[in-house]
Amino acid sequence: MxxxxxxxxxxxxxxxxxxxxxxxxxxxxxxxxxxxxxxxxxxxxxxxxxxxxxxxxxxxxxxxxxxxxxxxxxxxxxxxxxxxxxxxxxxxxxxxxxxxxxxxxxxxxxxxxxxxxxxxxxxxxxxxxxxxxxxxxxxxxxxxxxxxxxxxxxxxxxxxxxxxxxxxxxxxxxxxxxxxxxxxxxxxxxxxxxxxxxxxxxxxxxxxxxxxxxxxxxxxxxxxxxxxxxxxxxxxxxxGDAEGLESTYAKVQGGEHFLQVNDLSWENADPFGTSLRTISLEVRSGEIVGIAGVAGNGQDELLAMLSGEQLLHKRDAASIRFAGAPVANLRPDARRKLGLAFVPAERLGHGAVPDMSLSDNALLTAFQQGLVSNGLIKRDKVVAFAEEIIRRFAVKTPDAETPAGSLSGGNLQKFILGREIMQKPKLLVAAHPTWGVDVGAAAAIHRALIALRDAGAAILVISEDLDELFQICDRIGALSSGKLSALTDTPSTCQVEVGRWMAGEFGANPSPIDQAAANPAPLS
CATH class of the missing domain: 3.40.50.300 (P-loop containing nucleotide triphosphate hydrolases)
Structure with a gap:
């Protein structure tokens, strides 16, 4: 009309x-x-x-x-x-x-x-x-x-x-x-x-x-x-091409525990920050665990604890373990040697330096992958590594020397995720992996995470997107005011229940009608 x-x-x-x-x-x-x-x-x-x-x-x-x-x-x-x-x-x-x-x-x-x-x-x-x-x-x-x-x-x-x-x-x-x-x-x-x-x-x-x-x-x-x-x-x-956008992924049971967090508490001195309260969780090799939550409920603090950006005293080192080894007092580079890869919430400034080229940004976290020898950078290997990320993860960019800040959000996110995945981590911690990216880029990122899971990595995804968590995660929980709900097999819960956990109602259970109505349907 x-x-x-x-x-x-x-x-x-x-x-x-x-x-x-x-x-x-x-x-x-x-x-x-x-x-x-x-x-x-x-x-x-x-x-x-x-x-x-x-x-x-x-x-x-x-x-x-x-x-x-x-x-x-x-x-x-x-x-x-x-x-x-x-x-x-x-x-x-x-x-x-x-x-x-x-x-x-x-x-x-x-x-x-x-x-x-x-x-x-x-x-x-x-x-x-x-x-x-x-x-x-x-x-x-x-x-x-x-x-x-x-x-x-x-x-x-x-x-x-x-x-x-x-x-x-x-x-x-x-x-x-x-x-x-x-x-x-x-x-x-x-x-x-x-x-x-x-x-x-x-x-x-x-x-x-x-x-x-x-x-x-x-x-x-x-x-x-x-x-x-x-x-x-x-x-x-x-x-245009919608191939792969309608994907659904089978839920799996993981193997041995790789990441273990035991009764982790931490007082945040920042008056606008969030303190963590007796957080316990485990992530097994070969599974994806999702943590939902509205921003400002302890996600940033937990990520800093897991990545090594926030260290605990040596006496508290055992509160976080990688494959049984206490790591809570180890710096990020030491944790990476044990198999950690990390995708931060903030792409520009934290995940990548805007004014630096993609190849230089690849070097920032992958320097332990044979890209440096005796303190000297192997420039040809760095460029080859960046070009392989661009090829494998379909990053739209003129070349590896393009500044990171010139890429769209979705393409930069694919590059950062690809940089971490290509290091073949034993544990990947990813914050908001598809935040603000389009449906095509999100589908590509999900496929990459599932492939890494199926290769045996333990993966922890922290996200505010419940549709995403229900699509790719094998188990799920939620953070609220620095406290973590129990982790539940994803098929055993629904978005209504997780939404209540996000609001701090850890004991609330949905009705069967709520559960049937709230579980997301795949793209059709």
């Missing part, structure tokens, strides 16, 4: 944006109606982020036209976008943790809106109206991740919003919090607010969105009604 331009809330005509060596947006058209929840889909590097920034005034297009409520506009900056009624909640929140909810909202709205004290009543009114209750006096650092997202959304709603842009809004939420968010979005849409929804979770898109625009390689590859499509059909629109 055709829609007249005058009735559209937002219309983008022929938007193009070029960066050096890259045509990010190529004559893109996008239409959003009042009260519509519209999905913007595409693999990493498809041009979604650039298009969002153009709508919000962060970036200026090279050509094309933006039409807002029937009138052409030049979106000079975010302040202008906000004045027109456009709000955006970025994937990474922009809140000051040491300030209150009211102080954060007052900063965003400017002096004309009033003091934080004057805004408190309106914050309560707006947040309760949309089922996102907030206490204005609370300090942001005391809020859960889901509550912090509420602050960002309420901050937009208090500015008479007409278009709300959400970038991967459920990546840090429990299933219950995601359901609450969707209820809020449906209510906003019913009141006439338009919503542009960006997500790699195709099941969410199908359940929530009225329409979708799909980008591939900077161009519009198609439009669809998500609820009329399967996940696989959406994936094909996004990546």
């Amino acid at each position: 055709s829609v007249s331009p005058e009735s559209l809330r937002l219309q983008m005509r022929g938007i193009s944006k070029r960066y050096p060596g890259c045509l990010a947006n190529d004559r893109i058209d996008l239409n959003i109606q009042p009260g519509e929840i519209h999905a913007l889909l595409g693999e990493n590097g498809a041009g979604k982020s650039t298009l969002m920034k153009i709508i919000y005034g962060v970036t200026q297009p090279d050509s094309g036209e933006i039409v807002w409520r029937g009138k052409p506009v030049k979106m000079r900056d975010p302040a202008m976008a906000r004045s027109l009624g456009i709000g955006m909640v970025f994937q990474h929140f922009s809140l000051f943790e040491t300030l209150t909810v009211a102080e954060n909202i007052a900063l965003a709205m400017g002096r004309a809106a009033g003091t934080p004290k004057q805004l408190e009543g309106r914050i309560r009114e707006v947040s309760q109206r949309y089922g996102m209750a907030l206490e204005p006096e609370r300090l942001v650092h005391s809020l859960s991740i889901g509550e912090r997202q509420r602050v960002e959304i309420v901050r937009c709603l208090m500015q008479d919003i007409e278009l709300l842009i959400l970038d991967e809004p459920t990546s840090v939420l429990t299933p219950q919090e995601a359901d609450e968010l969707f209820a809020t979005l449906r209510r906003l849409a019913a009141e006439g607010c338009s919503i542009l929804f960006i997500s790699h979770k195709l099941g969410e898109v199908r359940a929530l969105c009225h329409g979708a625009t799909v980008l591939r390689g900077g161009k519009v590859s198609g439009h669809c009604v998500p609820r009329d499509c399967s996940d696989l059909e959406l994936a094909r629109l996004m990546v």
Whole structure:
């Protein structure tokens, strides 16, 4: 059904944006109606982020036209976008943790809106109206991740919003919090607010969105009604070749224990960090164990303990063991000699140095793989090693000398994971292995993890993506406030139950109806 331009809330005509060596947006058209929840889909590097920034005034297009409520506009900056009624909640929140909810909202709205004290009543009114209750006096650092997202959304709603842009809004939420968010979005849409929804979770898109625009390689590859499509059909629109995207993996029983953590407790001196409380777990050779949890519940602290970035006293060395050997007081290089490989949560700056080439980044953790002799770097072997990672893991890059920071998120993640897997580890600890990557890259990463498992490695995956954990993990548990639930065989539980563990309800059990409804179906 055709829609007249005058009735559209937002219309983008022929938007193009070029960066050096890259045509990010190529004559893109996008239409959003009042009260519509519209999905913007595409693999990493498809041009979604650039298009969002153009709508919000962060970036200026090279050509094309933006039409807002029937009138052409030049979106000079975010302040202008906000004045027109456009709000955006970025994937990474922009809140000051040491300030209150009211102080954060007052900063965003400017002096004309009033003091934080004057805004408190309106914050309560707006947040309760949309089922996102907030206490204005609370300090942001005391809020859960889901509550912090509420602050960002309420901050937009208090500015008479007409278009709300959400970038991967459920990546840090429990299933219950995601359901609450969707209820809020449906209510906003019913009141006439338009919503542009960006997500790699195709099941969410199908359940929530009225329409979708799909980008591939900077161009519009198609439009669809998500609820009329399967996940696989959406994936094909996004990546073209959908081979392997519908994979399901058999669950297995591991062999001998390789990683053992026994009653690990640690007091975090950081007031914004999380202390660990009597954590015990084991990972066997030839299995994948998944740990779910909302960010900020001890994942970073546990990862630092396992990688060796945070050392314990020698008397506590036995609280972490690799193949029976105490390691909690060993540095990262010593743990790597015992078979550890590590994929950190942060790709740039932690997993890779942005300004360094891929070959130099390969050397950073793989120097023990015959790439250095008597203190001298074997340059030809380093380059060959990096090129083999690029080939085996289908990393899209001009060559091994390309700076890591120039790669898309999905391609850099494949390179980092490939670097670790090619060292043939006995234990791989991977944090958020597919966070923010497209469906094609995620499928490739999952296949690589399963292959490593089947080769006999012990693998621990820490992730906020329950669909991912249920797809690839043989056993699963959850972290909440520094405490770890018991590990359970994945087929014996469901997303509802794990969601309760993520909220700290370790004793809660789902009903058989909940379990049947909540277990994720494979792509079809």
